[in-house]
Amino acid sequence: MKRIVLAGGTGTLGQLLIKAFIAKGWDVIVLTRSKAEQDHKQVRYVYWNGETLGEWVNSLEGIDTLINLSGKSIQCRFSKRNRAEMRTSRLLPTKVLGEALTNLKCKPIRWINFSGVSIFNGLSTIQDESSKAVGNGFLAELSRDWEEMFFSHKLDGIDQVVLRVSPVLLPNSGFFSELVPLVRLGLGGQVGDGKQMMNWIHHVDFVRLLVWLIEKDKVSSIYHACTPLPVSNQAFMQSFRKEVGISMGLPLPVFMAKIGAFLKGVDSSLLLDSVPVASSVTIKEGFEFKFSHTGTAIKNLLLK
Numbered sequence: 001m002k003r004i005v006l007a008g009g010t011g012t013l014g015q016l017l018i019k020a021f022i023a024k025g026w027d028v029i030v031l032t033r034s035k036a037e038q039d040h041k042q043v044r045y046v047y048w049n050g051e052t053l054g055e056w057v058n059s060l061e062g063i064d065t066l067i068n069l070s071g072k073s074i075q076c077r078f079s080k081r082n083r084a085e086m087r088t089s090r091l092l093p094t095k096v097l098g099e100a101l102t103n104l105k106c107k108p109i110r111w112i113n114f115s116g117v118s119i120f121n122g123l124s125t126i127q128d129e130s131s132k133a134v135g136n137g138f139l140a141e142l143s144r145d146w147e148e149m150f151f152s153h154k155l156d157g158i159d160q161v162v163l164r165v166s167p168v169l170l171p172n173s174g175f176f177s178e179l180v181p182l183v184r185l186g187l188g189g190q191v192g193d194g195k196q197m198m199n200w201i202h203h204v205d206f207v208r209l210l211v212w213l214i215e216k217d218k219v220s221s222i223y224h225a226c227t228p229l230p231v232s233n234q235a236f237m238q239s240f241r242k243e244v245g246i247s248m249g250l251p252l253p254v255f256m257a258k259i260g261a262f263l264k265g266v267d268s269s270l271l272l273d274s275v276p277v278a279s280s281v282t283i284k285e286g287f288e289f290k291f292s293h294t295g296t297a298i299k300n301l302l303l304k
Contacts, residue, residue, distance in 0.1 A: 002214065003027040003063040005108075007093055008050070008070030010034065012173060013165075013206070017067070018043055020207045029059050050093040053100060062106040065214045068097055068113045071146075078138055078267040090146045098153030110159040112213060113150045117166045117199055117226055117277040119143035121269070126197070126230065128280040129164075129222045137269060151221075159219050166199040166226035166277070168206050169297055171304030180302070183237075183244045189251035194234030196274035199226040202291035202300070212287050224279040229292050239294040243302060 004021055006014050009030040021028050022042050031048045048056040050070055060066060070093035072085045094113060101107060118139035120127045127133060134144050147162050169176045182188050201209075209225055231239070241249050252260070254272065261268040282289075291297040 001025055001027055005029045005060060005063050005066045007031040007068040007097060014069055016203060016207055017210055031056055051096060057100045060100055061104055063108045065110045066108050068094060075266050077265055083138060086142060091149050094149045101155055107158055112161045112163055115147050115162050115164045116143040117164045117275055120277045121273045121275055123276050126276045126278050128278055129224055161219050162222045164224050166201050168203050169200050169301055170203050171301045176301055183240050183246055186246060186248055187250050188237055188241050189249035190234040190237050191252045191257050191271050192254045194232055196233050197230050197276040198233050198236045199230045199275050199277050201226050202297045205289050205291055220281050223281055224277060226277055226279050227292050228279045228283055230278050231294055236294055240298055243295055243298045
């Protein structure tokens with residue numbers, strides 16, 4: 001039986017992983033800032049502040065894999081305060097986890113640290129795991145700094161893996177669930193000129209990918225949790241309308257996208273920036289996506 005620790009595992013993605021790991025009969029420990037977390041009886045919740053060493057370090061002894069999902073959601077306005085919180089909520093937990101792992105008697109086999117495919121924001125060509133490029137803007141810089149913090153820890157005997165995660169498509173939350181009613185109302189047209197590249201991963205493939213990385217004998221240092229077949233926003237919305245059964249969709253001009261983002265409380269770059277990224281190492285190393293095509297993924301999610 002494998003023992004897994006999830007740092008920051010109380011969010012939506014953490015809950016997906018917890019459910020899957022429990023189903024496999026694995027022992028799951030969650031490091032949480034809330035002392036009242038008791039969502040799963042099969043899970044042990046351990047308090048930490050994500051910044052300093054403490055008794056929580058003992059929960060890392062003898063585990064198989066540590067997965068760090070810590071980080072304030074990027075679904076917010078990029079104010080000075082929110083930018084600072086997004087940075088500290090990623091960098092500080094990664095820093096202190098590296099310090100904790102250094103002094104363990106029985107170290108884990110693997111440390112998987114999340115990052116974002118937004119490291120490639122604004123680039124003009126498709127980037128895979130071998131790319132050394134860094135894109136433009138706050139999210140690209142944030143992802144770069146997060147990865148630099150992670151790899152600054154040189155941990156003998158521990159596989160260190162960065163997993164750059166794209167938006168995860170879920171049937172009842174996230175941007176997919178928000179798009180469904182808009183598309184049905186005929187408002188599902190392209191955003192801006194529609195040329196910006198979109199990336200995503202179906203929630204089933206997201207979970208399967210994490211299980212695959214945990215069970216894998218040998219791993220690379222970087223993986224992309226995103227479809228190997230990215231498409232433009234125009235093509236994505238066209239597929240969405242087709243699967244919903246709507247022939248038309250009013251486009252969303254740039255100025256309206258900015259107004260809508262402001263009213264929703266998010267940064268407009270999340271709608272307008274191109275993120276040209278694909279997953280290739282996963283394919284080369286034998287992972288098989290169940291939902292790599294946009295239409296197939298959307299059709300499946302609409303059935304939920």
